[in-house]
Amino acid sequence: MVRIGIAGIGGRMGREILAVLQSDPESQLAGGLVRPGRVAELAESFDRGIDLYDALPALAERADVLVEFTTPDATLAIARECASLGCPLVSGTTGLIAEQLAELQELATRIPVFYSRNMSVGINALLACLPSLVQALDGYDVEIVETHHRHKADAPSGTALALAEAISTAVRRPLEHHAVYGRHGVAPRQAGDIGIHALRAGGNAGEHTIVLADDGEEIRVSHRAYGRRTFAIGALRAARFLAARPPEFYAMPDLLASESRG
Numbered sequence: 001m002v003r004i005g006i007a008g009i010g011g012r013m014g015r016e017i018l019a020v021l022q023s024d025p026e027s028q029l030a031g032g033l034v035r036p037g038r039v040a041e042l043a044e045s046f047d048r049g050i051d052l053y054d055a056l057p058a059l060a061e062r063a064d065v066l067v068e069f070t071t072p073d074a075t076l077a078i079a080r081e082c083a084s085l086g087c088p089l090v091s092g093t094t095g096l097i098a099e100q101l102a103e104l105q106e107l108a109t110r111i112p113v114f115y116s117r118n119m120s121v122g123i124n125a126l127l128a129c130l131p132s133l134v135q136a137l138d139g140y141d142v143e144i145v146e147t148h149h150r151h152k153a154d155a156p157s158g159t160a161l162a163l164a165e166a167i168s169t170a171v172r173r174p175l176e177h178h179a180v181y182g183r184h185g186v187a188p189r190q191a192g193d194i195g196i197h198a199l200r201a202g203g204n205a206g207e208h209t210i211v212l213a214d215d216g217e218e219i220r221v222s223h224r225a226y227g228r229r230t231f232a233i234g235a236l237r238a239a240r241f242l243a244a245r246p247p248e249f250y251a252m253p254d255l256l257a258s259e260s261r262g
């Protein structure tokens with residue numbers, strides 16, 4: 001039985017993780033972390049028996065691992081505190097800038113940290129297959145289109161960036177020179193562009209399409225999350241994986257490899 005704390009429990013992902021956790025016989029809720037001063041207000045929207053905290057030490061004492069889906073600034077504040085408290089951390093927050101990601105990796109020398117910009121098995125399988133597909137289609141135009149709900153803060157999505165990074169590495173076109181984020185005005189496609197486009201509308205939990213095309217044909221590879229449940233299931237699998245690991249920076253391929261080994 002793994003005791004799990006949820007940081008950002010009042011948010012969309014936090015509530016979904018709670019719902020999945022409550023029907024998971026291998027996990028137990030240690031409590032939820034909310035922003036300072038919000039315990040009383042948020043407690044009304046949770047069933048009795050769900051313990052809310054606005055400071056990490058009391059929650060970390062009861063938890064084997066903390067799962068957090070918050071905001072990039074909160075992620076780093078939480079990760080620093082987890083490192084001081086010796087609490088393993090699963091993070092799914094997107095929109096981290098390079099310096100924040102580097103600090104998270106540095107903190108993983110002190111505690112186990114699992115970070116994935118997409119916790120679904122489908123996207124991670126796609127990330128694994130993508131290099132051979134784009135290498136086989138050398139010279140084809142590459143564009144990525146993602147759609148998310150109207151509340152999503154960061155653009156493009158962390159998943160779109162992960163897909164673009166996988167493609168850019170496979171075709172050896174550095175993203176900083178070849179990424180084109182949307183187009184406006186006179187903006188014809190340049191050879192080697194990796195176009196990345198973000199749509200924000202309605203309640204879409206996450207949809208990504210990679211378009212690979214030349215003059216004669218086109219391949220579209222799409223992934224659509226039917227809801228947040230698939231991400232929540234992945235986050236809890238990551239939490240169970242992380243609870244007994246030594247300090248290191250882990251990602252989805254580590255989890256999938258360990259599960260396939262049994």
Ligand SMILES: NC(=O)c1ccc[n+]([C@@H]2O[C@H](COP(=O)([O-])OP(=O)(O)OC[C@H]3O[C@@H](n4cnc5c(N)ncnc54)[C@H](OP(=O)(O)O)[C@@H]3O)[C@@H](O)[C@H]2O)c1
Binds near residue numbers: 010033035074
């Ligand atoms: N990796 C994946 O598979 C995956 C999947 C879906 C989403 N995400 C990412 O997960 C993140 C959260 O998404 P969401 O849709 O759940 O957002 P959300 O609904 O806005 O939830 C974020 C929650 O974090 C809380 N929070 C902010 N700062 C905090 C702090 N210092 N301590 C405790 N709680 C704090 C917010 O509280 P307040 O309301 O009080 O500000 C809010 O309840 C985003 O970066 C999103 O892109 C990742």
